[in-house]
Amino acid sequence: MFTARTLLRTLSKQRPILRLYTASPLRTFSTTLIRMSSTPRHFAEDASHKHSLHVVDDKERLERAPYLSPPGPVKGPDGKEKEFKAEYTGQCFCGEVQFEIMGEPLDSSYCHCRDCQHMHGAPYTHHAIFPKSAVHFTKGAKENLIFYNPHEKKTEYKVPCKVTCKSCHSRIADEGNNMMLMLPGLIDWKDGKMAESFKATHHQYYKFRTEDIQDEKAKFDGWKGDEPVNDAAKKMKKEMDKEKKEKEEKEEKDEETVGDQGPDVKRRRKE
Ligand SMILES: [Zn+2]
Ligand SMILES: [Zn+2]
Numbered sequence: 001m002f003t004a005r006t007l008l009r010t011l012s013k014q015r016p017i018l019r020l021y022t023a024s025p026l027r028t029f030s031t032t033l034i035r036m037s038s039t040p041r042h043f044a045e046d047a048s049h050k051h052s053l054h055v056v057d058d059k060e061r062l063e064r065a066p067y068l069s070p071p072g073p074v075k076g077p078d079g080k081e082k083e084f085k086a087e088y089t090g091q092c093f094c095g096e097v098q099f100e101i102m103g104e105p106l107d108s109s110y111c112h113c114r115d116c117q118h119m120h121g122a123p124y125t126h127h128a129i130f131p132k133s134a135v136h137f138t139k140g141a142k143e144n145l146i147f148y149n150p151h152e153k154k155t156e157y158k159v160p161c162k163v164t165c166k167s168c169h170s171r172i173a174d175e176g177n178n179m180m181l182m183l184p185g186l187i188d189w190k191d192g193k194m195a196e197s198f199k200a201t202h203h204q205y206y207k208f209r210t211e212d213i214q215d216e217k218a219k220f221d222g223w224k225g226d227e228p229v230n231d232a233a234k235k236m237k238k239e240m241d242k243e244k245k246e247k248e249e250k251e252e253k254d255e256e257t258v259g260d261q262g263p264d265v266k267r268r269r270k271e
Contacts, residue, residue, distance in 0.1 A: 061157055062142060066099070066135035066180055074102055074133050084136060088195070090187040092170035097140035099172070101182065104197040105129055108184070109224060110217075113205035115150065119162060120171060123210040127174065127181040128198050135173075135180045140165065145172070202236060 061067050073081035086100035105128035116125040137145075144166045147157040163172045174181035184198045202218035203209075206229055213219075218236040221227035228234045 058157060065132040067137055067141045069136065069138070069141065071136035072133060074131075084133075086136070088187050089138075090182070091139075092165035092168055092172060092186065094165065094168035094170070095139075096144045096167045097165045097170070097172055098138045099182075100136050100138055101130060101187075102134045102136075103130070104195075105182075106131070106179075107224075108198055108200045110200045110203045110213075111205055112203060112208045112210075114208055116205075117208065117210075119150070124203070126184050126200055128184050130180050130182055132175075132178060132180050135182065147175075202233065 062069075065072060071084035074084055075081050084102055086102060088101040089098070090101070091098040108126070108128040110124050110126055112124040117123065146155060146164050146166045148155050148162040148164065149158045149160070150162065151160070152158070160174065160176045163175050164170065165172060170186065171183060172186065173183065184194055187194075187198070189195065200217060202220060202224055203213060204220050204224050205222065206213075206219040207221040207227075216232060218224075218233035219229040220233050220237075221229055225237050225240050228237050
């Protein structure tokens with residue numbers, strides 16, 4: 001069960017920018033961050049009501065990644081800040097919304113949940129996760145995006161939300177508090193072939209599949225790590241549990257070390 005309290009605790013501990021350059025050990029943790037609901041859907045169910053699409057042109061949004069332009073620096077694992085450098089570019093169907101991405105995804109997955117099926121009109125979706133600072137909109141960020149908050153079923157900019165092109169209605173991304181779930185289908189692949197790093201590592205909410213998928217990827221009936229379906233998923237879950245345990249042990253050790261330095265240091269370190 002992923003409660004609001006655990007979410008807050010997780011968010012307060014994370015340093016998403018550092019993960020831009022990290023490999024698999026942190027991937028599972030990042031995936032946990034985007035668990036937006038404990039229901040078997042991406043977003044909570046609610047009574048339906050009519051809504052009209054509108055553009056949110058709030059100043060605050062445009063002052064932060066990924067809408068900030070020019071983009072801010074991206075912090076590497078060594079703590080040093082690097083200048084944003086576009087490594088991938090992408091756009092919506094009509095081209096009124098364009099974006100660029102720095103670095104490789106923290107994780108990538110196929111989601112078969114009912115929310116995805118409804119909101120994308122597809123049997124399943126493909127998302128690649130990036131810290132917000134690694135994404136930069138080069139066109140349309142101010143006047144050509146519309147937002148939809150599935151929790152409240154409202155067309156307003158309130159994360160987590162769906163980000164869509166106002167003109168052609170292509171889905172651009174799922175925006176969380178710190179992460180962007182980008183859709184690899186929108187990226188301009190240099191040779192027409194998707195980069196290896198964007199390929200999905202697993203299927204989630206596989207129990208809602210419209211048909212069996214014949215691949216070797218890990219399959220979970222719930223979120224990544226929950227209800228493994230095949231051997232690949234069991235193996236992935238084992239690795240996730242191991243990483244989680246190691247991380248917890250390290251944190252405990254760090255706490256003890258800080259504790260030795262007295263309560264004032266301990267308090268300062270926590271702030
Ligand atoms: Zn468009
Ligand atoms: Zn989904």
